[in-house]
Amino acid sequence: MIKTHRNHPLWYAYALHRISGLALVLFLPAHFYVLSLALTQPERLDGFLHWTEIPAVKFAEFGLVFLLSAHLLGGLRLLALELLPWSPKHKTLAALAASGAVLISGTFLLNAV
Amino acid sequence: MPREFVISGLRLFWSTAIMNEGFSEAPQRLVEDKKDTILSMTNETTKMSVKVWRGDKSSGSYQTFEVPRQENQTVLDVVTWIQQTQDPNLSYRFACRVGMCGSCAMMVNGAPRWTCRTHVNKVLDGDTLEVAPLRNLPVIKDLVADMDPFFDKWVDAGGHHAPSASRYDDMPKISSDEPERAEANKSIECINCAVCYAACDTVAQNPDYLGPAALQRAWTLLNDKKVDDHDAVLEKVSGKGGCHNCHSQGSCTLYCPNGLDPMRAIAGLKSATIKRALKRGG
Ligand code: SF4
Ligand code: SF4
Ligand code: FES
Numbered sequence: 001m002i003k004t005h006r007n008h009p010l011w012y013a014y015a016l017h018r019i020s021g022l023a024l025v026l027f028l029p030a031h032f033y034v035l036s037l038a039l040t041q042p043e044r045l046d047g048f049l050h051w052t053e054i055p056a057v058k059f060a061e062f063g064l065v066f067l068l069s070a071h072l073l074g075g076l077r078l079l080a081l082e083l084l085p086w087s088p089k090h091k092t093l094a095a096l097a098a099s100g101a102v103l104i105s106g107t108f109l110l111n112a113v
Numbered sequence: 114m115p116r117e118f119v120i121s122g123l124r125l126f127w128s129t130a131i132m133n134e135g136f137s138e139a140p141q142r143l144v145e146d147k148k149d150t151i152l153s154m155t156n157e158t159t160k161m162s163v164k165v166w167r168g169d170k171s172s173g174s175y176q177t178f179e180v181p182r183q184e185n186q187t188v189l190d191v192v193t194w195i196q197q198t199q200d201p202n203l204s205y206r207f208a209c210r211v212g213m214c215g216s217c218a219m220m221v222n223g224a225p226r227w228t229c230r231t232h233v234n235k236v237l238d239g240d241t242l243e244v245a246p247l248r249n250l251p252v253i254k255d256l257v258a259d260m261d262p263f264f265d266k267w268v269d270a271g272g273h274h275a276p277s278a279s280r281y282d283d284m285p286k287i288s289s290d291e292p293e294r295a296e297a298n299k300s301i302e303c304i305n306c307a308v309c310y311a312a313c314d315t316v317a318q319n320p321d322y323l324g325p326a327a328l329q330r331a332w333t334l335l336n337d338k339k340v341d342d343h344d345a346v347l348e349k350v351s352g353k354g355g356c357h358n359c360h361s362q363g364s365c366t367l368y369c370p371n372g373l374d375p376m377r378a379i380a381g382l383k384s385a386t387i388k389r390a391l392k393r394g395g
Pocket of ligand 1: 313314324325363364365366
């Protein structure tokens with residue numbers, strides 16, 4: 001999978017963007033369904049929200065926050081690459097996007113525990 | 114027809130690149146001479162194990178050769194040594210041997226390289242070297258990839274000059290300081306080696322994708338004042354196989370042996386095509 005020609009930062013940035021995008025596509029329908037419970041079955045929503053206090057679920061949420069922020073910041077980087085005047089600093093920007101995602105999701109995790 | 118003209122031009126250029134078919138009737142004497150010279154230059158003490166792809170369009174496998182190491186040795190030297198001393202049937206392609214013609218590119222230890230200017234020291238993995246035909250192109254035989262799809266896409270991307278003046282008009286004066294010219298200059302040293310094409314995963318996944326070299330060529334045309342119909346250039350690169358397929362992985366830029374930056378050129382096309390679409394109202 002990680003063949004020699006792929007072993008460089010921008011390819012990893014691409015892979016992260018693709019994986020986080022796919023994971024969010026899978027997650028969002030479930031997310032909206034649960035939110036819709038607020039309107040249709042508020043009791044069930046409350047039951048579900050208790051469940052989210054479990055540490056393992058909190059940890060999974062941390063993963064989601066990471067994927068979301070990685071996809072958001074990575075997407076901003078791509079928009080800048082395509083639409084703003086060219087800058088050769090793409091490896092730096094990709095690294096910044098990834099570390100920004102770690103920072104945001106790390107803050108979330110620390111707040112949760 | 115410009116298309117036929119460009120294709121036949123490219124074919125002519127390529128037919129001058131030696132396709133070193135083993136069956137060629139190279140005078141035996143010459144082969145023997147070279148063998149002697151090459152052997153006498155050889156320091157027999159260290160050897161490396163070289164896996165070379167053998168096969169054709171339908172199938173193939175790696176064949177291993179023990180090749181003497183030399184202090185100064187390119188991957189093309191290694192392949193030539195094998196062809197001249199071990200197996201005259203080995204097919205590969207080269208012409209200039211100095212990084213000008215773009216005909217010698219192959220996959221070396223998993224990455225696309227111009228073999229005539231790739232030193233073994235730089236790419237050797239332990240004591241093994243794996244040499245295969247360029248990725249993303251059909252194989253003709255052994256290390257010879259079929260370049261036709263690559264050149265066809267070059268043409269599909271509008272990679273020919275569409276003149277806007279006749280021979281009776283004055284030559285337009287273009288200063289090399291003009292920003293457009295400066296931008297085009299960054300991309301014109303392409304030698305058509307298809308290293309970027311072999312490095313690109315988008316090419317691998319999408320057979321219609323024009324690929325980095327062809328799109329970069331379109332970018333130079335877009336920045337060329339002598340090209341009249343810039344809209345036609347943008348039209349060609351906004352379609353199905355066009356610039357918006359690119360995922361900005363940058364393998365093209367990383368591996369281009371001439372230090373060109375197709376990713377930058379494609380980003381330029383993306384923004385130009387978006388601006389054009391916005392101007393037209395979608
Ligand atoms: S930047 Fe675009 S053209 Fe270059 S290797 Fe990546 S996907 Fe291919
Ligand atoms: S852009 Fe670079 S890698 Fe691609 S064909 Fe031209 S010279 Fe070769
Ligand atoms: S043989 Fe011409 S570029 Fe390598």
